[in-house]
Amino acid sequence: MNDRKEKSGQRMRLVYDAVVEGIARREWKPGDKLPSVRIQSERLKVHRLTVLKAYRKLKDEGIIEVKYKSGYFVCRVPAAVPTPGAGIPDDRLHWDYGVHKSTVNRNRAMEFQSQSVEYQMSKALIDPKLLPNRYLSNHVRQVFDIYPKVLSTYSDVMGDLELREAMAGYFLQKHGIVAGADEMMVTTGAQQAIDLVSRSLVKPGDTVLIETPTYGPAIELFRQQNAKLIPIPISQEGYDLDRVEQIMNRHRPRLFYVNPTFHNPTGFTVPSPQRKRLVELAESYQCILVEDDINHDIYFECVPPPPLFFYDTEGYVVYIRSFSKYVAPGLRVAFLTARPPVMNCLVPMKALTDHGSPLLGQKIFQHYFFSDRLQAHIAKLRTALQLRKEKMEAQLAGTGWQWASPKGGLNLWIRLPEEITAESLLERCLNRSVAFLPGAICDPLGLLNNRIRLSYSFINEPQLEEGIKRLIAAADTLKGIDNTRGT
Numbered sequence: 001m002n003d004r005k006e007k008s009g010q011r012m013r014l015v016y017d018a019v020v021e022g023i024a025r026r027e028w029k030p031g032d033k034l035p036s037v038r039i040q041s042e043r044l045k046v047h048r049l050t051v052l053k054a055y056r057k058l059k060d061e062g063i064i065e066v067k068y069k070s071g072y073f074v075c076r077v078p079a080a081v082p083t084p085g086a087g088i089p090d091d092r093l094h095w096d097y098g099v100h101k102s103t104v105n106r107n108r109a110m111e112f113q114s115q116s117v118e119y120q121m122s123k124a125l126i127d128p129k130l131l132p133n134r135y136l137s138n139h140v141r142q143v144f145d146i147y148p149k150v151l152s153t154y155s156d157v158m159g160d161l162e163l164r165e166a167m168a169g170y171f172l173q174k175h176g177i178v179a180g181a182d183e184m185m186v187t188t189g190a191q192q193a194i195d196l197v198s199r200s201l202v203k204p205g206d207t208v209l210i211e212t213p214t215y216g217p218a219i220e221l222f223r224q225q226n227a228k229l230i231p232i233p234i235s236q237e238g239y240d241l242d243r244v245e246q247i248m249n250r251h252r253p254r255l256f257y258v259n260p261t262f263h264n265p266t267g268f269t270v271p272s273p274q275r276k277r278l279v280e281l282a283e284s285y286q287c288i289l290v291e292d293d294i295n296h297d298i299y300f301e302c303v304p305p306p307p308l309f310f311y312d313t314e315g316y317v318v319y320i321r322s323f324s325k326y327v328a329p330g331l332r333v334a335f336l337t338a339r340p341p342v343m344n345c346l347v348p349m350k351a352l353t354d355h356g357s358p359l360l361g362q363k364i365f366q367h368y369f370f371s372d373r374l375q376a377h378i379a380k381l382r383t384a385l386q387l388r389k390e391k392m393e394a395q396l397a398g399t400g401w402q403w404a405s406p407k408g409g410l411n412l413w414i415r416l417p418e419e420i421t422a423e424s425l426l427e428r429c430l431n432r433s434v435a436f437l438p439g440a441i442c443d444p445l446g447l448l449n450n451r452i453r454l455s456y457s458f459i460n461e462p463q464l465e466e467g468i469k470r471l472i473a474a475a476d477t478l479k480g481i482d483n484t485r486g487t
């Protein structure tokens, strides 16, 4: 590429990114008018034609629209907002070290999840005191007795065969899922499974559907592939499947990342009839459904419906089942199940990544998970978590804040009063040794500024009582002060 062309492309990208960043920061909200071409060119010190080119590109991508004689406006439902700066070579180098600047966005959740606060409600993790740690340690010793050479060898790339066969039997018995050990891969947590899927199945420019709100790190993984993300709202009733069908028809997405059972962060569960129809849509539009199922066994009332994978006859569902949270978080064992055409794309990436998850953890998991004692423990764990959830809800009862009481999972997803933003509340809470997750982290567009995720699973009931008291006190200091509300 000649120098002039390259510079002109960079200038165009500058304008493009300025708009995308402005939308993500909510400087311009859906329906808002953008600065005119003239004003934008003066502001960014570029030629008007450059602005025009950037606006055209944004329009073609369905992010902004042009209204006759009125100017340019942010689309009411932006089709997809890419990562600012995505896909362009980063010429800003850390010359000090001779390495490129990281292209991974800062993980904001990790920043305050790693802060040592007394009342930690930002981590959707289970209190280690609720897990049978002594029992697990005994198992570890037994595993060394049964497999004295367990540390002297690698696992298969797809995972230990005995474990995969045992899990295939479990899925059949529990969910009626028929999948062989050769259609199952052991991964290092669901996180690695989503990463493998995004790196193996998504090419730059592909469209990916993703729930809003959703699990924040999944947003970043698909962004890393330079995918165009289209947010699909999830509600207590599930998805608006007519809208999903329109979007599939129009955008032909590569995949749809879903967390339909005790969804993180809302706790919603997509009902069975919707599951069946969603799978049919995926098959009709050849869109892979990536089903992330991390909370399946954490239900408080009824057993949830079978996974989407159960309804799939054509191989369009990739089923990711993690036991990380409630069995043994330190082992990081999860299972990815997919039919051979998809699995064959994923195995080479797993081999490149780590040659297979460590064998020791898999063997410990196998003996621990299928033991009667652990299965009985999961039942007790549900009761303990339900009590914590009820405690948190009782403490919040007088606030007037809104949430749908979850029937499973680890979190409350709360809508704050209009005048309070999650960010300002978090700042005041951290000063009081309280942490929670601000909703914007869970939204592909970075909106949802007056939603928060409160996890009731990590701290005990007396701590929940005090933590919520402090949270409410922090919110009281903001009443009538903060007018920068979100949607």
Ligand SMILES: Cc1ncc(COP(=O)(O)O)c(C=O)c1O
Residues within 6 Å of the ligand: 124, 188, 189, 190, 191, 192, 215, 259, 264, 292, 294, 322, 323, 324, 325, 332, 333, 334
């Ligand atoms: C929806 C969702 N998917 C994946 C993960 C990562 O799970 P794992 O610990 O198995 O990597 C989490 C963790 O919180 C999650 O909430």
